Amino acid sequence: MVESLVGNVPLLLLVVGLVLMVLEAISPGAHLIVIGIALVGAGLIGVLFPSPLSPIILAGLTLLIGLAAAYVYNEFDFYGGKGTARTTDSDSLSGVTGYVTETVTTRTGEVKLDEGGFAPYYSARTTDGTIEEGEEVIVIDPGGGNVLTVESVNAIGEDEIDRALARDEATKGADREAADGGGESIPDPEPETETETENSG
The missing domain is CATH 2.40.50.140 (Nucleic acid-binding proteins)
Incomplete structure (x- = not known):
């Protein structure tokens, strides 16, 4: 069995790729899937289409398939959420x-x-x-x-920053009221007309 694998490079690539994919299934997140897909892809093509320049072609195929697999793996993030839901430390x-x-x-x-x-x-x-x-x-x-x-959360009381913000807001509110004339507009008294002054005199 070992001699047939060593003598047949495409079959060796196929077997090693499958082993790596199984290891990835056992331990997800180890990124073995990318290498496994590259090796399985190159191995399958080598088994289906044998060539005299097989090792060189297989190396190129492994690289191309590996790059494609890495792109798909990173783009779709099969382990969920582009890492947003994971705790980093x-x-x-x-x-x-x-x-x-x-x-x-x-x-x-x-x-x-x-x-x-x-x-x-x-x-x-x-x-x-x-x-x-x-x-x-x-x-x-x-x-x-x-x-x-x-x-x-209920026990966390107001800290110094909260008190400073409240004071600042109260000061700004008082300044606004003062600028508005106390908050309420007082109607201007009606000016006396000439007829009223003549009647009173």
């Missing part, structure tokens, strides 16, 4: 919201993140207190992705 979890699936304390708990990737369930801890099941949370420290530090 633990730092990208900071600020992500989710909800509590198991009561979170300073020692135990579990949350499900809205943008948590393939496995959105994470162990979680809180800095103080307890966050009950079903409550909405936000990740304040990803902690390397193993154990997240979360805080209840």
Whole structure:
């Protein structure tokens, strides 16, 4: 069997390509599919149309089919969403919201993140207190992705920036009212006419 594969380059390419495609099916995302398709394509053409210049032609075919497969693979992104829904690293979890699936304390708990990737369930801890099941949370420290530090969205109060923005808005509102004359227009008194002044005198 081995001698027939070594002596027959197109058949060898076909077998190696099929093996790589099976490995890709077992472990998706390894990008073996592109090489596998290139080898299977060149191997099939070599088996169906044998040629005396077979190794050189097969090398060129492998390159051309590989480039086409790589283009299709990247263009259609068969593993979903051009990578938008995937978590790239633990730092990208900071600020992500989710909800509590198991009561979170300073020692135990579990949350499900809205943008948590393939496995959105994470162990979680809180800095103080307890966050009950079903409550909405936000990740304040990803902690390397193993154990997240979360805080209840309801517990996050107004911070210094929020207070400064509110003061600024109140100041702008007061300035606008002052510029508009207190917000309400007061009707001008009617000027006295000559007949009224003559009658009074």
